[in-house]
Amino acid sequence: GESVGLHLPTLSVQEGDNSIINCAYSNSASDYFIWYKQESGKGPQFIIDIRSNMDKRQGQRVTVLLNKTVKHLSLQIAATQPGDSAVYFCADPHNNAGNMLTFGGGTRLMVKP
Amino acid sequence: EPEVTQTPSHQVTQMGQEVILRCVPISNHLYFYWYRQILGQKVEFLVSFYNNEISEKSEIFDDQFSVERPDGSNFTLKIRSTKLEDSAMYFCASRGTVSRNQPQHFGDGTRLSIL
Numbered sequence: 756g757e758s759v760g761l762h763l764p765t766l767s768v769q770e771g772d773n774s775i776i777n778c779a780y781s782n783s784a785s786d787y788f789i790w791y792k793q794e795s796g797k798g799p800q801f802i803i804d805i806r807s808n809m810d811k812r813q814g815q816r817v818t819v820l821l822n823k824t825v826k827h828l829s830l831q832i833a834a835t836q837p838g839d840s841a842v843y844f845c846a847d848p849h850n851n852a853g854n855m856l857t858f859g860g861g862t863r864l865m866v867k868p
Numbered sequence: 869e870p871e872v873t874q875t876p877s878h879q880v881t882q883m884g885q886e887v888i889l890r891c892v893p894i895s896n897h898l899y900f901y902w903y904r905q906i907l908g909q910k911v912e913f914l915v916s917f918y919n920n921e922i923s924e925k926s927e928i929f930d931d932q933f934s935v936e937r938p939d940g941s942n943f944t945l946k947i948r949s950t951k952l953e954d955s956a957m958y959f960c961a962s963r964g965t966v967s968r969n970q971p972q973h974f975g976d977g978t979r980l981s982i983l
Contacts, residue, residue, distance in 0.1 A: 787969045798872075798959045798974035799911065806969055844911070853916030853924025854968040855901065860910055 767865045774832040776862045778845035783826060785847045790819060790830045793861070794841045802830070802843075832864075840866045870894040872975035874960050880981045881950050889945045889978045891960030899963040900943045901972060902935065904928070904956040911959065917943065947980075955982045 768774045780788070786807035791799035803814045805821050805828070812819050818831040832839055842861040848854040873892045881887045893900050902914040915925040917935055934946045943962075947954055957979050961972040 789971045791974075793911075796976075798961075798976045801971045801973055804969075804971050848968045848972075849924075850968065851924060853901075853918070854899065854963070855913040855916055855924055855926075856903075856911075856972060857913070858911040 764860065765863045765865065767867060768835050769867050770837060771834055774830075774835045774839070774864055776830045776832075776843045776864065778828050778830070778859065780826050780828070780845075780847060782847075783823075784850065785826075788819070788821065788828055788845055788847045789856070790817075791844045791846060791858075792839075792841045793844065799844060799858075835864070835866050837866050837868065840864055870973075872960055872962055872973055874958075874975035874978050876978060877976070878979045878981070880983060883952055883982050884949050887947050887950055887980065889947075889958050889960075889980070891943045891945075891975060892941050893943055893960065893962030894964070894973055895941070897962035897964045897973075898966065899923075899972075900935075900937070901961040901963075902945045903959045903961065903974075905959065905977075906956045914945070914958075950980075950982045952982050955980055 789804045790802040792802050793799045803817050803819050805812045805819045810821055816833045821828045842863050844858045844861045846856040846858050875890045900917040903911050905911045913926050915929045916923045932948045936944050957977040959974050959977045961974045963970055963972045
């Protein structure tokens with residue numbers, strides 16, 4: 756959880772297309788990752804998580820891929836909808852007493868009608 | 869679905885005044901957190917709380933800040949003498965289990981405006 760960052764600050768996609776949001780991490784000991792969605796004026800909303808013993812996990816319209824070799828994870832959103840417009844963060848809890856989250860700057864997903 | 873609730877949604881306070889932000893974490897959760905987000909910036913950790921004591925705190929969480937769990941349901945953040953730079957969104961979060969491999973769930977925040 757020492758450094759979690761994102762490749763692109765803004766991603767613009769057409770409604771109905773698939774979206775891919777990327778995230779890199781630096782701590783090779785990180786073993787659990789969480790994706791959050793933050794809509795304007797709201798708190799971070801849990802989307803999906805993945806443990807390091809998995810390479811892929813699927814939810815409803817979302818898939819998270821984890822590549823431990825290059826310390827990279829991605830969030831794929833299928834058939835992107837206007838309601839998916841938000842800032843997306845990846846985060847991993849620190850391995851300390853508090854297990855606090857370190858957030859990167861986020862990727863703003865904009866869905867064009 | 870259970871959720872974290874925060875009150876008030878917006879708090880306007882004069883500089884130098886005390887403010888208390890309130891949170892009701894998800895029932896039966898064990899870990900509680902405060903984060904803040906200055907407009908246009910990242911979400912930043914302030915403090916974590918477990919078993920009725922602070923487990924971790926950041927550099928932001930100085931002597932002007934305190935947290936309390938006054939009863940079995942509320943979790944509060946107090947700022948004793950507010951400064952202009954305390955203006956931000958403050959988010960409360962809670963997590964259910966001892967295992968760190970569980971997500972924190974966030975409330976929708978309190979917007980604190982210091983005049």
